[in-house]
Amino acid sequence: MHSRSLILILGDQLSPALSSLKAADPARDRVLLVEVAEEATYVRHHKKKIAFLFAAMRHFAKVLEDDGWQVDYVTLDDPENTGTFTGEVERAIGRHKPERITVTEPGEWRVRAAMETWKDRFDLPVEILEDDRFLCTRDAFAAWAEGRKQLRMEYFYRDMRRQTGLLMDGDQPEGGKWNYDSENRKPAKADLFMPQPQRYTPDETTREVLALVADRFGDHFGDLEPFWFAVTAQQAEAALDHFIDNLLARFGDYQDAMLTDQRFLYHSVLSFYINAGLLDPLAVCRRVEAAYRAGAAPLNAAEGFIRQIIGWREYIRGIYWLKMPDYAEGNFLGADRALPGFYWTGETDMACLRAAITQTKEEAYAHHIQRLMVTGNFAMLAGVDPAQVHEWYLAVYADAYEWVELPNVLGMSQFADGGLLGSKPYAASGNYINKMSDYCGTCRFDVKRKTGDGACPFNPLYWDFLVRNQEKLRGNPRLAQVYRTWDRMSAEKQQAYRESAARVLDELD
Ligand code: FAD
Ligand code: DLZ
Ligand code: SF4
Numbered sequence: 001m002h003s004r005s006l007i008l009i010l011g012d013q014l015s016p017a018l019s020s021l022k023a024a025d026p027a028r029d030r031v032l033l034v035e036v037a038e039e040a041t042y043v044r045h046h047k048k049k050i051a052f053l054f055a056a057m058r059h060f061a062k063v064l065e066d067d068g069w070q071v072d073y074v075t076l077d078d079p080e081n082t083g084t085f086t087g088e089v090e091r092a093i094g095r096h097k098p099e100r101i102t103v104t105e106p107g108e109w110r111v112r113a114a115m116e117t118w119k120d121r122f123d124l125p126v127e128i129l130e131d132d133r134f135l136c137t138r139d140a141f142a143a144w145a146e147g148r149k150q151l152r153m154e155y156f157y158r159d160m161r162r163q164t165g166l167l168m169d170g171d172q173p174e175g176g177k178w179n180y181d182s183e184n185r186k187p188a189k190a191d192l193f194m195p196q197p198q199r200y201t202p203d204e205t206t207r208e209v210l211a212l213v214a215d216r217f218g219d220h221f222g223d224l225e226p227f228w229f230a231v232t233a234q235q236a237e238a239a240l241d242h243f244i245d246n247l248l249a250r251f252g253d254y255q256d257a258m259l260t261d262q263r264f265l266y267h268s269v270l271s272f273y274i275n276a277g278l279l280d281p282l283a284v285c286r287r288v289e290a291a292y293r294a295g296a297a298p299l300n301a302a303e304g305f306i307r308q309i310i311g312w313r314e315y316i317r318g319i320y321w322l323k324m325p326d327y328a329e330g331n332f333l334g335a336d337r338a339l340p341g342f343y344w345t346g347e348t349d350m351a352c353l354r355a356a357i358t359q360t361k362e363e364a365y366a367h368h369i370q371r372l373m374v375t376g377n378f379a380m381l382a383g384v385d386p387a388q389v390h391e392w393y394l395a396v397y398a399d400a401y402e403w404v405e406l407p408n409v410l411g412m413s414q415f416a417d418g419g420l421l422g423s424k425p426y427a428a429s430g431n432y433i434n435k436m437s438d439y440c441g442t443c444r445f446d447v448k449r450k451t452g453d454g455a456c457p458f459n460p461l462y463w464d465f466l467v468r469n470q471e472k473l474r475g476n477p478r479l480a481q482v483y484r485t486w487d488r489m490s491a492e493k494q495q496a497y498r499e500s501a502a503r504v505l506d507e508l509d
Pocket of ligand 2: 009010011012013034035036037039040041045049050053106107108111401402
């Protein structure tokens with residue numbers, strides 16, 4: 001017979017099938033959810049993100065109560081609230097006198113480190129259970145990584161396809177190829193009838209949270225309203241239905257496209273819900289596979305989507321736990337510039353950055369290519385300190401938790417891990433952005449101009465980045481061709497690039 005447990009459920013663990021709940025007994029154990037200031041301010045999160053989590057936590061507590069759990073819920077404005085997980089667990093121990101503490105492992109190293117102090121601090125057993133919402137355990141990832149020279153996502157992904165049976169035809173990949181990435185790169189045209197993500201009107205519980213967030217975190221980045229996110233599993237399920245019925249079919253083709261007036265394109269906008277636990281990632285993939293099998297979506301869409309979740313999402317988490325805590329310190333290129341102020345305002349003449357940052361401010365969302373090739377690319381080309389870039393991304397997106405944000409930012413977008421995650425930096429000049437978006441048409445800068453007044457800043461910065469970092473990057477076989485192009489340029493042209501870049505960087509400072 002188990003002893004009486006206090007089960008702490010974190011804000012991104014809002015799943016009734018959570019391992020800590022599966023291990024518990026509603027008649028005996030007590031569930032604890034806490035709104036704590038430290039989680040909202042250790043980086044100053046976007047107002048919408050805080051509101052989303054508090055609203056989703058409050059709705060989830062109600063669901064648990066309706067299911068027969070005894071739930072202790074501490075609101076942020078409780079006068080006794082200590083503001084930290086540790087402080088609130090201590091107070092709850094005083095109230096409930098549990099014989100042990102049970103938690104599902106947290107998503108962040110920082111929180112896990114705090115939990116590991118609890119056994120001694122509270123003189124109680126602390127049970128940290130695996131988070132089985134992920135398909136690959138930390139141990140299984142470590143075993144996969146063991147002895148490999150390179151940790152390429154593609155091979156990991158194939159194993160996950162075999163493990164889950166998703167889009168498999170016996171032991172072969174559906175359609176004969178594992179990966180249809182080359183069919184995910186069409187530029188899009190603005191279309192007035194493009195479907196939008198499912199939006200919800202805040203109910204009374206959510207409105208109370210909005211008032212609380214406006215009051216307590218009014219000076220944080222981002223617009224609180226209009227607030228339209230799903231805040232219950234039921235609403236998130238309906239948002240998934242909406243994606244599958246209206247958007248999935250074209251997700252594949254336009255995955256890499258960007259449009260000024262279409263902030264979401266054919267993306268699912270489900271990461272908030274998946275990461276907080278309102279949707280189960282495997283169940284989402286099974287629904288997408290079923291749509292493909294029913295003829296409602298082409299293979300490049302279904303495969304492209306499933307790859308993001310069982311491939312990238314799992315792989316990124318694996319890297320995080322394999323490499324933390326040192327991973328966060330990575331700065332392979334020794335970048336040390338301060339993050340430009342316009343990342344917090346969107347006030348810049350560069351139309352691509354203005355669009356990506358403005359929508360980030362208004363929606364707490366930008367899609368993958370905006371994060372990677374606009375804000376991420378610019379920060380890397382400009383040589384911004386990766387720790388500052390990391391902090392920005394963790395704060396501004398409603399789907400950001402360190403386990404998923406850090407490797408995407410430090411590794412994939414800034415190359416600060418020296419190439420563990422990607423075989424070369426995702427560096428690009430204005431040409432790439434022009435090809436994949438309609439931003440350049442409305443920009444003060446000329447994307448075709450390489451140097452001098454009016455030239456797109458990405459153009460000189462691109463070459464300057466490669467030259468500035470050549471000691472570290474020249475040996476990379478995937479960059480051999482670009483360095484040959486540089487070497488063949490006339491000395492005057494090279495100098496013009498470097499001078500133009502120096503002017504852009506001076507202005508940033
Ligand atoms: P879709 O394009 O519809 O993709 C479907 C799902 O695939 C997403 O909901 C997400 O669960 C998953 N996914 C796709 N790409 C990735 C990826 N690279 N890593 C992990 N999961 C992925 N994702 C986050 O969830 N949180 C972050 O903090 C985050 N930070 C990022 C920072 C940078 C610099 C970059 C380049 C990417 C980041 N991503 C992050 C990954 C990706 O951009 C988002 O998951 C995606 O934009 C979410 O929007 P969506 O739900 O519409 O995704
Ligand atoms: C992001 C966040 C915020 C803003 N607030 C809370 C909170 O008040 N209570 C809580 O349990 N969780 C919150 N979270 C999510 C946590 O930061 C997240 O669970 C940890 O970082 C582990 O991933
Ligand atoms: Fe961005 Fe350059 Fe295009 Fe302007 S011209 S939108 S700065 S890529």
